Amino acid sequence: MTDNIIIYNASAGSGKTYQLALNYLKILNKIYEEGEFNLKSLLAITFTNKASFEMKERIISFLKEIYKQTEKGKIKTYETGISPERAEFFLEEIFLNYDSFQIKTIDSFLLNLYRALSYELDMPADFQIKTYIEKNLIEKALNEIFEAAKKTEGLLKFLENFVDYLLTNEEKLKIDIKNKLIKDSEKIFQKITYKKELLDTLGTYQENKIEKIFLDFNEIETFKDPKDYYLVLYTLLKKKLEEVFSREKTLFIGIWKEILSQHLTFFPEFIPWIYVKLGKLEGIIIDEFQDTDRVQWEAILPIVEDVLSRNKFFICACDPKQSIFQWKGGDPFILAEFMQKFSSYPIKVEVLGKNYRSAVEIVKFNNLFFSYINKNLELKKELLEELIFGKEKIEEKEEILTYVLKDFDWSFENVIQEAVNDFKGEVECKFLKMEENIEGKSPKEKVKELIKKEILNILRDLEQKKDLDDVAILVRKNEDITELSSFLISEGFKVIGSSFLKIKESPLINAFFSLLKFLNYLEDEIALAGFLSGDFFENSLDILSKYCEFKLTGSNISLVEFFKKEYPSLWENYIEEILSVRKYLSLYELCQYIVKKFKLEEKKNKELAYLYKFLSIILDFSFKGGDLEEFLEYWEKYSEDELEMPKDKSAIKVLTFHLAKGLEFNHVILPLFWEEKPYSSDLGLVFYNGNIYKGRKNELPGEGKIGWYLEKAKIKMELFNLLYVGFTRAIKTLYILIPEIEETRDFSKFEVTRVFNKVYSFLRDKTENFLL
Template sequence: MLQPNDFKIYNASAGAGKTYTLVKEYLSILLSSKNPFAFESILAITFTNKAANEMKERILEQLQKFSQNNFTENQDLQMLSNELDLAPEIIHQRSKEMLTKILHNYSRFSVSTIDKFNLRLMKSFAQDLGLSSNFNVEMELDTLLEDSVNQLFSKIGEDETLTSVLIEIAIDNLNENRSWDITRELIQNAKTLYSDTHLVKLANLQKFNLEEFNEFRKTVYRNVSTQKNKLIEIGKKAFQILETNQISADDFSYGNSGFIGFFNKLQNENFEFPGSRHLAFKSNTDPKKWCSGKASSIAKNTIEQIAPELISLSDEAVEILRELAVWQGIQRTITSLSIINEVEKSIETIKEDNNVLLISEFNKLISANLQKQPSGFIYERIGNRFHHYFIDEFQDTSTLQWQNLLPLVENARASSDTVMLVGDAKQSIYRWRGGNPEQMVDLINRKDELDILVENLPRNWRSHRNIIEFNNEFYTKIAESLNEDYRNLYAEGNQQLSNHKEGGFVQLNFIAKKGETEDYNYDEEVLGQLLKNLNSAQEQGFQLGEIAILHRTKAEGKKIAEFLSEKQIPIISSESLLLSNSPEIQLIELFFKTISNEEDKVSLAEFLIQLNELKNHPFVDITEKIKPVLERKQSLKNFLKEIEIDISFAFSPSVSLYDFTEKTIKAFDLSQNETAYLQYFLDYVLEYSMQNEYNLQRFLEHWDLQKEKLSISSPEGVDAVQLMTIHKSKGLEFPVVMIPFASWGDRVKVDKFWIPIQKEELPFEEFIMDSFGNLEEVSNEIKEIIDKERNEFLIDNLNLLYVATTRAVEQLYIITPKDAKNGVAVYFNEEFSGEDEIILKGQKGRISQPKTSENLTETLPFVVENWENRIQISKESSKRWKKKKEIVYGDLVHGLMEFIYTEKDVEPVLKKALNAGEIRQEEIPGMKKLMLEIIHHPDLATYFSDEFKILNERDFIDDLGEIIRPDRIALKENQCTIIDYKTGGKQEKHVQQINHYARSLEKMGYWVHTKLLVYIGEEIVVRKVG
C-alpha cells in the first residue's frame, strides 16, 4: 500500500494483474480517508479510453460491492480492512458515502486518458495561450494535412515565390528519377510537425523562410552534384594511371571484382563505399599480392610503383563518399522540408477558420507555455488540488508527455503526496507514435538514486502453467543476446510464477520459405497449416469465438481474412467492422454522390446496381433496366417510384444533414439490417453536422478521407474467429491464440532520425534523415546513432512478439519460417530445431469448461421516423412567442455567454451554435448585438478583457456539499468578481443566490470584491449587490 511521499513503480509483466493492482491502490487511498470527497484529490491517467473506462468500472464496481449488505463476505474488503487497519464496517460505510459522492459529482472523478487530461489543461489555460475558449478538438491529423497541402497547391500561379519553388522541386525530382508529385511526401514530412519525438529539433529548422530554405535546397543539390563529379574524376584518374603505365584491370587480382573494381564503379557513377576485397588489398603492405597470377613481371613491378598513388586516390574517394553520404541524406528530406513552413501556415489558417485545435499538438502547447508557470499555479487553475497520482501504461509515455507531467511529480514529492507508475517496458509497442520505454527502464535503474520503490508483480493470473513456462524459458534465453538494460528486463521479467491453472498447450510449426517445385507458395503453406490448427482447436471443443488470430500487418490480415472466408469460416476483423464495408452505408454514400452531382453517371450506375443487390434483385437484367436513367430519358425519382421508393425529400430543403440521412435510411428501408453500422454512421453525421455547415459535397469529401478509419465495436457473443493486429490485441486475452506469420522484423524499417552535420554552407547543427544509406561509414558518432536506431527496431519487434505470445490463456499456436536468418523468426530457429511441427509444451485437449451462458441481450429494432412525426408543437408555445423579442434573445444569449471569455469569442460561438442547430441564421444579428452590449457595458467591459482570468459555469462545492455554479467569475490575483446573468424581472432570490456564491467562495480563500447581477432584456441592466 502507498505511504505518504511514496514514489512507486509497479513493473507488471503480461497477465500480472496490473489493473487489479491499480484499483486496489486507488481504493486503499480513497477508503483510508474520512473525507467522502477524497476522490477529488486523486488523478489517474492512462493512454486509451478502453483502459480508462475499465479502471472506472472496476473502482465503481468494487465500491458498489463493498456497499452491499453482505459486505462481510467480500474477500477484497477483508484484505483492505487488514491493510488499512480499519474495521470492515467503517470501509462499508465509507464505500457507500463515496460511491454516492462520485456518482453525484462524476466530472470530478479524475480517471481519464492523458489526452482528456491535457484537454482539461488547455481549456483552463485557453486565455493564456491566446486560444478561443470554444475551440473544437480535431482528432484526425491526416485530414487536416490533406486539406492544407491542397490549399497550398491551390496557390500555384498566384504566389510567385511558392510557384517557382514547387516547379524547381518537381524538376529536381524528375532529374533524380523521383516522382514530381510531392503530395504524399509533403504530408508524411508535415506529420513530424506534430510528433513529440521531433518537436524540439524541428523548431530549429522552422526559423527559416521559404526563400532561405530554397537556397539551402539548391546548395544541397549543388554539393551532391559536385561530390559525384569529383568521384567520377577519381575513378577516371585511376584508370588513366593504369593506361599511362600500360597495365589493365586484368593485371590486378580478381580484376574488376578486386581492388581496382572500386575505381571502375566510380567512373561508372556507382558511388558505393569500397568493398571488403578492396580494403583487404589496401591494407596489405605487399603490393605484389595485388597482382593476378597472369600478370607479367613488368606489370607486377609497375603495380608496386603506382600502389601509393592508387591508395591515395582511394583515401581521397572515401573522404568524398563520406561527404556525399551526408549531402544525399539531407537531399532526401530537404525537398519537402523546404516548404514545411508554408504547409504549417496553411494548417494554421484552416485551424483558425474552423476554430479547431489538433489533439496531437496538446503536448507541444503545454510544454511550450505551461511549464513556465509554477506547478501549484497550474493545477490550482484546473479546479482541483491533487495529492495522489497514478500513471498507467507508463512505457507508452512520450518524452514530452513525461516532461509535462514532471511538475506534478516534483510537486507531489515536495508535498509528501504519492506517485505510482505502472507499466512494462517489454510491452512497449508504440514507439512510432512517441512512446519511450527507455524512460521507464532508466527510472528503474536509478531507483536508489531517486528514492523510488520498484515492485515486480510476480504472478501471471492469465495463462495456464505450460504457456507461462514456455514464455519464461523462451524470453529468458533471448535475453542473453540483448543489451544490458533489456537483458535484465527480459531476464527478470520472465520469472513469472504460475497460478492455479494447470496444463496448457504450445505448438510451433516451421514452414520452408522455398519448396522443391515452382508452384510452391509460402503464404499458401502457412494458411494451410493455420486451417489445420483451427480445425484441431475446434475438435478439442473450442468455439470459433474463443480463438484469436494475431497478425503484424494489414496485408497479412487481408490474406488471412480472404482465405478463411473462402473456407466458409466466420471471422470478425477490423476490415469487416469498417463502416465503409457495410452494403447499406455504401448505398447511402452512392445516393449522396448521385444527388450532389447530377453529372456523376458512374456513381449513379453503382448506386442502382447496389440497390438492386440489396433489394434481392427485383430487376433480372439490371444493365438494360437502368440504361434510360443513365441516358437521362427517365428521371431517377420516377425510376425509383416504380419500385415504391419515394425520394421526393431529396429535392426539398432538409433541416440538416442528419435529417437528410434519416430520410434516406427510411426511404430505402435500410433499417432492417446492419443496425449497428447505421447507428454509428448517424452518430458520425451528427458529430460532423455540429462542427460544419450543411453541405452534402463537403461532407462526402470529409467522409472519403475518414471512411477507412471508422469502424463499429466488435460485437459480443458472436461465434467467429477474431482476427486482429498485435497492437489491437494488447491488454486482451483469448482462450486460444494463433500467430501464423511470426516472421516480422526481417528488414530494418527506420523512422526519421537526426544526425549532426557540420557544413559551412548550411546553418544547421543537425538534420533529419529518413534512411541509413551509407551514413554508417561517415563517422563513429553517426554509426552509434544508427546502431541505436537498429537496436530500438530489434527491441520493438521483440516486444511485439512478447505481446503476441502472452495473450493466450490455454493454447498457443505459432507458425514461423524455417531457417530464417533475420527478424523474430530467428529466435525460434535458434532455440528450436528438428521436426517441422514441435509440441513445445503440454498435450492437446481442452482443460477449461466451455462457457454456456445464456444470451440475455435483446436486439431492439432500429426505428427511423421523420422528426416532424416525432415532435408535436406545444399549444403553450404561443406564450413564448408573445414574449418580447429581446427576452427571447435574452434566454438564448444567457446560454451562449457560458462560452464567452472575451469579445473575440462571439463570432466562433455563434457559428458553432448555428451549425449545431441551436439558433437560426436570421437570429444571429440580434444575438450578436445583445452579446456585444453586455461585453461593452460600462460596468462589465473590464471583466471581458485579458486582464482577468475567467471561470465560466464552473462547478464548486459549498460547505454543505452541494454544487454551486456561478455564471462568471473574474479572477485577479486572489480577488474575484461574481457575475450572474438573469432574464425577466428583478427578484430578491437573485440577491440571496449571488450572496451564497460569495460566502462559499470566501470560505475557499477568495476575496469577493464585487457581485454583479446582469438583467438581459430590452436593455442591459447591471445591479451591483452590496
C-alpha cells in the same frame, strides 16, 4: 501509505489493474484523512478508453465489496484502510460527481487541460481538434507560402534553390513537385504528434535559419546540407499552418500538445492556474507507461514534478516487454530517464512476478522461451545481428550491438513468472510442411492456404470437443483480418474481426453506400461515380473512364444521362430494376436484394466480413423503423467508436496483436507468418546525440549511421515484444503455427518465422526434456 513513488514492473497477467485500483483507493483514503477530500484531486491515466472503463469498474467493485464486507471486502479493508462507512461515502461521491472521477486517457486529460487554459494560451474556447491534417489544409498553407515568396526575395530564392535540389537529387521525381511536398508534409506532421525530436528541431530552425531567409537572403547559399532545405520548409509550413488553423478555429493534435508542453515547462506559473481550473492534484497514476510518447510525457512532466515536490504520490505500471506501439512513439525508455531524474526521491520498484491468467504449461513455455534468449548471449547476438544488419558489414557494428544488447537486457530482465493457476493447459507448436495439393498463385499464397487449412483443422477439433468458446487468432495486419475472417465465414464459423471497427474504410462498403445515396436521389452524380468505382458489375469502371474522355470534348452531359444513353441495357438491368422493387421492400430487404443482384458474396469474397457487418448494422437500424433517407443521414454521422469488439464468446475473434494487447482468451492461434517492410528513416532524417543528419544510409557520417541503425534496431526489437504479447494472451491453449519456408527472395522479409525457428532449434539442442 508511505511510498511516494511506486513503479510496478508488470508482466502479462500479473494483476496490474488490481494493484493500480488498490493504490487508487489507498491514496483516495489518504486524501480523505488529510481533510481536503476532492475526487478530482486524484488522476489515473490509461492508454485506451477500454482500460479506463475497466479501472473504474474495478475501483467501484472494490468499494462495493468493502461496503458489503464480503470475505474479499474484509481483506481490502485491511489493505486500503477503508471502512464500510467510508466506502459508502466514496461510492456516493463517485455516483454524484462522476465527471470528477478522473480516470482517462492521457490525450483526453491533456485536451481537457488545454481547453481549461485556452484563455491563458490565447486560444478561442470553441476550437476543434484535428487528429490529422487534411491535404487541402497543407495545400492552402503551401499556396500562402508561394504567394508570400512573390513579395520576399529571400523566400523566393530559397524556394528556387529547393526545387533545383529536388530535381537534381530526388529519384523518380515527376513534374508534380507540389504534390510531393504535400505528401512529405503529411507524413512529417503526423509524426509530430509523438516525435519530440521533430518538434524540438522545428523550434530551433524557427529561431535561427528561418531568419536568414527574411533578413539576409544571401545566407541561403550556405544551405549546403539537404536537411536544411527540408527543415526550413517544414518550419515555414508549420508556422503557416498554425495561422490557417487559427483562422478556422481548429488545432492539430501535435501542435496543441507542443504548445501545452512549452508553457508548462518554461512558465511554472501556469501550474497554479491548472489547479484553479481543474483542482489541485494529490496523486497521479499512469498505466502502460511504456506506451507513453515523449510529446505526451513532456506535457505532463511539470505536473508530476509539482506533485512530487509537495510530497504527494506518483505510481506507474510499466512492462517494456509489451512495448509494441513504438511506431506511434511509445517509448519504454522514458521510465529509465524518470528514475534517474528523480533518483533523490525514495523509489519503490515492485516486480509483479505471479501470473494469474495462464495455465502452468503456458507460463513455463514463455519463461523458457524468452529467458533463454535473454540469457544466451550467443543466440541473442546472432538474432539481433541478423535483424538489424542482415548481411551488411559496417565498422560500427559492435558499437551499435553494445547499445542494442543493453536495451534488450533491460526490457526482458523480469520475464520469469510463477504460475498461480493449477488447471491443465497446453502449448502446441505446429510445424507445417508444404503439401502438393495446396493451391496458390505464388509461394507466399500457398503458405497462406496451408495456414488456413491448419486453422480450420484446429477449429474443427475444438468444435468437436465442444470447446469453441473464446478463441482468438492473432495476425499482424488488418488486411490479414479481412482475408482470414472471410475464409472462416465461408466455412460456416461466426467471426468477429477487429478490422470491422474500420468498416468505413472498406471500398465495398463505400461503393454500396454510394449506391444507396444515388437510389435516394437520382441526380447525385458524385454518389453514382462512387458506386461505379466499386466495380459491382462488368464495365462499371469503363463507364467512368469513357465519361471522362467524353467530357474532354466539351460536352455538358451529366454522368447520369451518359450512363442511360451509352449503356441502356446496364441501366435498365440494374438501376431501373432496383428502383422498381425498392418501393415494396424494407431497407434491409432492399440491401439483401442488391447483394443478390450484383452477386456480391461471390465477387467480393475477400470483403465478406465487412459486407455482413454492414448488413447487420442496417438490420439493427431497420428494427428501429428507419427508412433509407434516415439511414443515409445516420451513416454520415456514424461513429466507428460505436463498433466496439462485441463480447460474444461463441464467435472466433480475428485480431491484430495491437488490439489483442490487454485481452485474454481461452485458446489463441498464432500463425508466425508475416512480412515486415524494409526499414527507412522518417523522410531521410536521422536524430542522434542532439544532431540531425539527412541522406541515404550509406552517405551518412559515422554518428549519423549509428543513429540510423539504432532507430532501426528499436523497430526490429519490437518483433520479440510482439511474440511476447501474442504468447501471453492464452489462458488454456496456445497454438503456434510455423510454416516451412525456403531461403529464397520470396520469403526474405518473413523474419518472425526464422527467428522462432532459430530459438526453437537452440532450445531443442541445448535444453534437456524440451518437449513442446
